[in-house]
Amino acid sequence: MADTAVATPPKTKKDPARTMSTAAAAVCNDIVSPDTYADMNALDAAFKRLREEDPLAWCEPEAFRPFWAVTKHADIMEVSRQNKLFTNGEREMLSFKSAEEIVYAQTGGPHLLKTLVQLDDPMHYKLRHLTQDWFMPHKVKTREDAINAIAKEFVDKMEDMGGECDFQQDVALYYPLRVIMQILGVPVEDEPMMLKLTQEIFGAQDPDLMRNKDLLDDGDANAGFESIQETLAQFFMYFTNITSDRRENPKDDVSSVIANGIVDGEPIGQLEAMSYYIIVAAAGHDTTSASTGGGLLGMLRNPSELKKMMDDPAAHSRTAVDEAIRWTTPVKHFMRTAQDDYEMRGRKILKGESLLLCYPSGNRDEEVFDDPYEFRVDRSPNRIISFGHGGHMCLGMHLARLEMQAIYEELFSRVKSIELAGDPTFIRANFVGGPKSIPVRYKF
Template sequence: MTSTTHSPSDLRIPDDVAKQIVLPEGHRDDARLFEAYRWLREHNPLGVAEVDGYDPIYLVSKHADIMEIERQPDIFTSAGGEDKGRFNPILANQAGDAFTKSINNGSLRILETLTYLDPPEHTVIKDIAADWFRPNNLKRWEDTIRTLARESVDRLLATDGTIDFVKDFALQYPLHVIMSLFGVPESDEPRMMALTQEFFGTADPDAARADVEPLTPDAAAKQWVATIQDFYAYFDGLLMDRRANPTGDLASIISTAKDENGEYFAKEVAYGYFIAIATAGHDTTSSTMAGAVHALAGNPGLLERLQGDLSLVPNLVNEALRWASPVKHFMRTALRPYELRGREIVPGDRFMLLYQSGNRDAEVFDRPDVFDIDRRPNRHIAFGYGPHMCIGQHLAKLELKIMFETLLPRLRAVHLAGDTKFIQTNFVGGLKNMPVELEFDPR
């Protein structure tokens, strides 16, 4: 960022606020994190964070500004526009980016996945699986998902109700759903779970890999790359099997996709899709589910109301998505001059889009810090906005709707039974631990 290396006083964000948001460890304390977001929105909604070890970046805290940036990929690139791989669409420190470039021919494009692409290339790759994720196609899978939800709830009912809701339930169901629809054998699901936690938990000591030296400046980037390579090794077998023996599942659709010349897309394109589906395809749904149950634990009247009218479940899902916002950020970079909120933007300026903050913007949401299923309209941006809006959003909503329709009638009460903990990450994540005591309806 050239224009803000030495920020004027009206641009620079106080160090404590900047560190709370930029550093992964700041996301362990949910209360302080959301207070930092609130401070930004009220005092410096488009300010510059200067944190040691990181390039200076704009923190974009307002709903309208996030949408303005997201809808213009020709101005605010995800990864570099024509100069592919120049920028990282996920915030990393300087040491991490330097390591990635050192092992990737000077490029930060470490994955051939939608996150790292800009239109028109992004559009071509997204279209490979776009039809599969449309609501009309997903209706074919509703009975399958409902069966998986019933099986998950039945296993829960077989316990005494004293569980860690995140580890013992919320993580399991979405993983089983997406792997079943994807075509990954159930026996391999534990491997997918472990790799997902390593993939999104690069800054969390509890998810550290044994083959990466901890606490070094580039440890997170090294873990990211090592986990990607493990995913590649696993998914190569799946890719080749589906090309030889397509079954019609999602893995087959991606594996057998061909480019405009009638040739298979490069293996790396399929790997990128597979990794996105195997990670974000369930982790974000788990975080949203846990956030919703955490909210219900503090509002027994809401649980009773939902049980009396399950037609309100889609409202619960939408509000849970706003509330949890498990995708915390993506990065964008200006390709040409622009004016945003009175700031003169120059090419190379970097922007951290704070979706959690945008989803608590009082200019958009009445009483934003209240969990309210009656919110109308609920214009949350938990799935992003514009061309990069999440391809799997309809599947995530369907999974959550079916699970709550299945689970809520069997619950009499939800009690928090200990301290909750959050994943140490500034990228994708939510609750890591949530001890609860569940009372079941005996019917």
Template sequence: MIPQDVAETIVDPKAYGAGKPVDEAFAWLRREAPLAQAQPEGFDPFWVVTRHADILEVERQNELFHNGDRSTVLTTINADQKVRELMGGSPHLVRSLVQMDNPDHMNYRRLTQGSFIPQNLRALEARIREIANGFIDRMAAHGDRCDFARDVAFLYPLHVIMEVLGVPESDEPRMLKLTQELFGSADPDLNRTGTDLSEMDVGTGVDTIQSVVMDFMTYFNGITEDRRAKPRQDIASVIANGQIEGQPLGYIEAMGYYIIVATAGHDTTSSTTAGALWALAENPEQFAKIKANPALIPGLIEESIRWVTPVKHFMRTATADAELAGQKIAKGDWMMLSYPSGNRDEAVFKDPFKFDVERTPNKHVAFGYGAHVCLGQHLARMEMRVLWEELFKRLESVELDGQPRNMQAAFVCGPKSVPIRFKMH
């Protein structure tokens, strides 16, 4: 068993907000107990998978380690019970690709997969460049200081994915707010109650998240009706009119599809973009390298994805007795794949706590691996590449203008504020 203080740290949204406590807890685990069980107060016991190699091993075997049998996101015993009561026994408030196993996972993924492959994304590049330049102009209009997270990083990937999905620009602020309320449900600055999750009772916590999900569903219900009547060239039309084995998508599944595209489709890219500029402002020598040699931009992208690792964990459930890293895993055991820990694994990354745009190879696990590898990874990379290519043409210097802050969340978490001073031409 993992010592109680370490177990409590790795489930604490505030510890992820602070960054350092979680980094230290995972570093200790990789060293002393790379695969062991945690049982923080109020939680069922779960295995904590901290090493890069073991994370890949679990991801590789998606029939042995399922996504959907139990909650795919770490949750307390009471919250799990409440969700199952609301959802007729299902542990999921939302059923998207993330919560599915085969054959559903493959069938649903296939619907939109073509839209996200590199050769089909190339057609979008010119438009994405236009959008990026628009946001860089807006940044320049701030003068010499702005909050890079709020003024640029949150809004640019949001605009791209909403255009791809087919959500009108006038609804983007609503989509951003709902996304932040969903992923930031533990953060008093972002959730819709304005209180700390630790101070809410379980019912309120689950109800708060469910009310956000319901708002998404109400919105996308309207989109579905519109696209069934008047299909367009967008992802919403694919979801609204798609069929699985000759039948339209189930209601819960269609809504889950919209929600994952409308949230994960921008939030993780926003976090990585904001985190990259934060790191560059703190490491001027890295900024200077890219300024002198823009060919390093792909390296900046991979390193910032590793550095931020916006998705902190997914849970898996063993479908049979198994062995992993010398430990016996029992059928039904719950496992936490810790991506930030895998991305700081000393066995894989030299000097893992250093931000290095020339790091090579950089085999991070931030997009997952195997059957569940992130569907939007190529779009995310393209958005970041285009933004950095355009921004570095104009950005002369950048430094922090106050203390950046991360959101408090144990599932999906990134910067919520990155105040900077900058010079542009």
């Protein structure tokens, strides 16, 4: 009897004459390392060198399949708007080669999930369309009063804490969580579990946040990936029960939309449904939490900008939100795969090669942003690339902006003074991350 073939990741075809530039050889291992993303100065320096010396850099980092690092704002936009030419389906994020091999062996393909992030059209469009109305400006606007009330609740909590707290841990993490869980229809008592599971996914490379720290002690190179698998299993169990309930008792929430979703005349599949819940539950608050805290930190480190915000929060909250999102850039990258040969910046990208869209670099591009390393609450225009571009532009961007605007206006209209009370720390993660801790002292 013949052996059954095991699916493996595609081999990257490489021009034999292709080699890494001096700049790429110096920093390619840095721009994939979770440690670098916990040090904003180191990350900025690595991307600045690539933008100046090799803006479309061929990278062959250790333990990863090679890729092109796309570091200029214009180039990220150019790739992002061409969704048929540069697709998500083969490789949507950085993963160790060994982890990719495990996924292929388990699933026969490149992904454990089928979220909007991993899918291309036409299925991407069809699934996105199911919930899209919930996140459009007209629908988000109807939740403004509820969001303002939640913002007030968390600033009240901050005031009650007596003049010191960890803004990230005590406020920024839980405020957007409450908003998205209400939209999804998850009970308040389950919010701590949802936060824990989300942190285990996006913080799987951080020893403080990953689920199974014993794997680190065993020296397992795929410790973070294996921890994610355990977390996903728990997510699946939880939302399988949600699906069953919403099919019997539909409500006015996004969970009911997913549970009863129809695509091409058929209910969406189990994996697609579970993936949809997870992307809404996890990405729906984690990125907003990161930007909310990152924006406050940017102001605390720039007292003149903090003063502007405190003097007139209503006038500056909208622009401060976009600046916080630019400054923090919570989603660090997505990847695309070329479906045909393509020329960019005089370089030939071959069909089948991967491109790393380096969002933190695009948001510091000197050709687009004046003084890109300065935090300005009134920066305008502000052509942030944080939400992506094209067909995969972030579905929740209008909600995120409204949430952040509400909490900033509530906080800065009430607080009399606020300053750092210790050294902030950042999550060790190369995909999604931001501040881990922001100790502050303040007076109301």
